[in-house]
Amino acid sequence: MLPVSRLFIPLCQRSFRFASIxxxxxxxxxxxxxxxxxxxxxxxxxxxxxxxxxxxxxxLEKRFPSxxxxxxIFKVGAQDLYRDIKLFIVIRKKLNLHNRNxxxxxxxxxxxxxxxxxxxxxxxxxxxxxxxxFTNYVxxxxxxLFPRQLLSSHFWSIQQKTQFAVLDxxxxxxxxKPVFRCLQAKLRLVKSDPLYISWRRCIALLGSxxxxxxxxxxxxxxxxxxxQVYHIENLSSHHISCLLKMxxxxxxxxxxxxxxxxxxxxxxLDLAIAEEGGVPCLNNDEIRAACxxxxxxxxxxxxxxxxVWLTQWIELSSQLKDDSxxxxxxxxxxxxxxxxxxWVLIH
Numbered sequence: 001m002l003p004v005s006r007l008f009i010p011l012c013q014r015s016f017r018f019a020s021i022x023x024x025x026x027x028x029x030x031x032x033x034x035x036x037x038x039x040x041x042x043x044x045x046x047x048x049x050x051x052x053x054x055x056x057x058x059x060l061e062k063r064f065p066s067x068x069x070x071x072x073i074f075k076v077g078a079q080d081l082y083r084d085i086k087l088f089i090v091i092r093k094k095l096n097l098h099n100r101n102x103x104x105x106x107x108x109x110x111x112x113x114x115x116x117x118x119x120x121x122x123x124x125x126x127x128x129x130x131x132x133x134f135t136n137y138v139x140x141x142x143x144x145l146f147p148r149q150l151l152s153s154h155f156w157s158i159q160q161k162t163q164f165a166v167l168d169x170x171x172x173x174x175x176x177k178p179v180f181r182c183l184q185a186k187l188r189l190v191k192s193d194p195l196y197i198s199w200r201r202c203i204a205l206l207g208s209x210x211x212x213x214x215x216x217x218x219x220x221x222x223x224x225x226x227x228q229v230y231h232i233e234n235l236s237s238h239h240i241s242c243l244l245k246m247x248x249x250x251x252x253x254x255x256x257x258x259x260x261x262x263x264x265x266x267x268x269l270d271l272a273i274a275e276e277g278g279v280p281c282l283n284n285d286e287i288r289a290a291c292x293x294x295x296x297x298x299x300x301x302x303x304x305x306x307x308v309w310l311t312q313w314i315e316l317s318s319q320l321k322d323d324s325x326x327x328x329x330x331x332x333x334x335x336x337x338x339x340x341x342x343w344v345l346i347h
Contacts, residue, residue: 070140070141076155081155084116084154088116094109095113110269118152119152122150126139148160162299165289166297168292169295169297170345172248172295173342173345173346174346175245179242182235182238184203187200195220202220202334211335211338211339217331218315221319222324224326224327225322232256232325233256240259243329243330244258244259246295247259247262247329249262264325266317267325270318278314279311295332295342296309297345313331317331
């Protein structure tokens, strides 16, 4: 876990402490009970005040629609962020009770566990700067104008989530061909392997605009295991760089380790989906998010085709043996390189 989250969680807890204060203030006090019933005048004043508070947001929205839109975005987003931070803390405690075994987590818990550190890092500068006097008048409108760069997904609309996912996928697709060329370049090194003919056919199909079926792909998985040509430790520096860009990851000195961690994360999510009833048990938004994560653009395909593609991916991932994490990292090429839904974004 990144150190910034340890600083960020207490900050958010202090920032949203008003929620607990409001809850306490709503509890009836013993003093009020002992004072007897309210007089008609006090009851009238109290009722008028409550109605005013209830209609206050409505009047704001009516008089200042643009300003209220920004207010509502940040209000709902802050509430969702605070809720997920509390869930993230619960997940961390659950992991500690299970000796850091990620298999104890559900699919939604896994998604939150991997995504929350990134979201907290992204939104932390906005919250920190807005805590300074008068800076919120500048920071919040600026964050509203650049939500993709300055805000987490908690503050995005459904349309923005899809739009930003498509932009990320379009950026990733630029590196599909370089990764495929790296696979092609090492084909000659596999000549002595019994799987050479099968792997050559897979590469030939991909090069001709088609995809091999999942049985052929699964058959070639041993080429990505320990000691083999396509194992993560045997890939060239250029190959590793292209994989990082294809998976929309930042460069760092732990490049190989970060790629392995991403492959493990995807694999654990695949196992969780399979254990919880498979792809048909997911709703449409969850299916689209899962496809984007795995390098497939679902926006131009129907639901049935998307379910079939994701089901085949999970079937391949569930059959993973040894430490063939490189196989998971190259599955976007093997299963979606020539898919029309991806090609439409770059052609």
